[in-house]
Amino acid sequence: MLFNTIQFVIFLPLVIVLYYLMPHKYRWILLLAASYIFYMFWDVRYIFLIVSSTLADYLFALQMEKHETRGKRKLYLILSLVVNLGLLFTFKYLNFFTTSLNGLFQATDLAVSISPLKVLLPVGISFYTFQTLSYSIDVYYGRQKAERHLGIFALYVSFFPQLVAGPIERFSRLAPQLKQNHPFKKENLVAGLQLIVYGLFTKMVIADNLAIFVDKIYESPDAFNSLSLFTGMVFYAFQIYGDFFGYSLIAIGSAKIMGVNLIDNFQNPYLSANIREFWQRWHISLITWFRDYLYFPLGGSRVKKLRWALNIAVVFVVSGFWHGANYTFLIWGALFAVFYLLSNRIFNSTQNFRKTSVKGLVSVIGTFIIVLFLWIFFRSPDLSTAVLFLKNLFSNSGTDQIYTIVPPVVWIMLSVFVISDILLYNNRIDKWLSARSMPVRILVMAFLAFCIIVFAAVDHTPFIYFQF
Known part of the structure; x- marks a missing residue:
């Protein structure tokens, strides 16, 4: 169901x-x-x-x-x-x-x-x-x-x-x-419904619509030019985020109506200033599980630097393998371990997106680009597809252009999602709305409901993380 x-x-x-x-x-x-x-x-x-x-x-x-x-x-x-x-x-x-x-x-x-x-x-x-x-x-x-x-x-x-x-x-x-x-409690009902509606928006309007074009690209990455492949990378980043974030919001909202509070699983991960911060904001319940039941028993950070680096590598490789029985997930986890270790030296000084410095913005953009490239291994069905994708991304050998067939409404809805994620930085839709006037609450919820009814993808695709 x-x-x-x-x-x-x-x-x-x-x-x-x-x-x-x-x-x-x-x-x-x-x-x-x-x-x-x-x-x-x-x-x-x-x-x-x-x-x-x-x-x-x-x-x-x-x-x-x-x-x-x-x-x-x-x-x-x-x-x-x-x-x-x-x-x-x-x-x-x-x-x-x-x-x-x-x-x-x-x-x-x-x-x-x-x-x-x-x-x-x-x-x-x-x-x-x-x-x-x-x-x-x-x-x-x-x-x-x-x-x-x-x-x-x-x-x-x-x-x-x-x-x-x-x-x-x-x-x-x-x-x-x-x-x-x-x-x-009326407040639980209202908050729960707000979470569910926003979750349906991120899943059905954002993730499912982006999936149509992502699937086309990954079916034949050799056919598309570099700009199309990069567009596919960006689309998949927001597809998987909208998909899993949407599921989590619906889960949290459903439980909230019954008075049960579940842990927040996401906190604006694409606004992270380094890879370490990204994993403090992405799939929080999983990474804290690995922290408490694998990383700490291995010694955590209370060991020599080389052993600590090995502990980090083990956690990320196991995390990758947890996601799926495929070499692509192992490489995805291993690469995240490498960039996690590097981030402690390169990006350590800028961890908050709201810092007004240029360095802070550059760190956020740089982190997002790294994540974009690592998602290639996560999305590819096998290593050969990932290698082919990367090869054609830099060789520009394909001729097809995916961005010419993307309807304007997809770009508009994606922009709305990105802007809303920035506005909700370190916040949640129900808590953000509770601090607003009643007309604003009604307007926001009516807009989200309208988008779901009018712009939701026709096919009800399963949530990505159901396969894990």
Whole structure:
């Protein structure tokens, strides 16, 4: 069930109405049932995986808390890691390694071939795996008490607004909110709807329209001239931002209406003055997960410089591989690690876009250009496409011109999005509107609704991060 479909338009209000009509003690049942129904809309078989992961971590956490000896606690943590990462590896990465091995066998003339596993990648498995793993790790280290209520824990793992693409929440932050009795509040409804409408605008008007032209370019990058390829780079940067930012806003807004506050996943990432700042503003819930559960255990910055650089490289390469089983994601992560390390020397002195210095603006533009080039590897289906794209970008060998077929309304809507992102710097649409007069609020929301109705792309394309 996509957020930008009529099914969700019916599903969400129905759940919210029942939520506020139902006594507090039964609400977790409603939300858990709604979450499982929401998830089964993609494929009923997916439910068995998320239930298995939930039951495993629920039981392992209880055992970790029960035993005082470190060896026993570590055993159950290892079991949790094996179960969750084993499922993730089987469904997301096994065929990647199978294909890679077959290629190696073929290159060395070995008469060996491994048949790939015929499985579908379950939607959201990377997200809920990390969410439940953070709980197990926190229980092991004594940072979190094991949850006795199986229903609450299952709801924490599967809460439908953020189930399939985050934000990745911690148990200590989300579970207490799921247990609270949230009375209906008009301000939550208004703020939630504002977030949802703006999210639909960034997804349906910005991302989906840009996707039409991005897809054309990446289907045959050798056919287009350099300016068209650069246009495609810019379009994809705002496509993926509008797509994932839009999803996050709809998720946050849907939860907000029910009184649940989810973490903000984006804070104007393209207004960052260096790569380090970019990763403080892009996919915040993921990068903080890697910080707390990978970077810090590796030693963080409390080690020698060479070891610290290695820690950074490991985090970014693993982050790239988390996104997908493809060499393009590994290179994307590795290159981000390189530029992250360089940014500590080159761009360290200008981190705030609102500094009026020329150096500050140059840093923002330079950072954006770096990100544009790295998105090429993220978007390309394989390495050969990425190499072909870069080759033709600098050789100008193609003749087709994508910008001549882009309707003026696409440029106008993209400009509106960019301007709104600047106006909302370090702010959120609902909070920004709450500080404005009622006529301004009505005008802004009416404009966004009009754009969605009139300019939204015809095809309801899935959110990009659903594939991860």
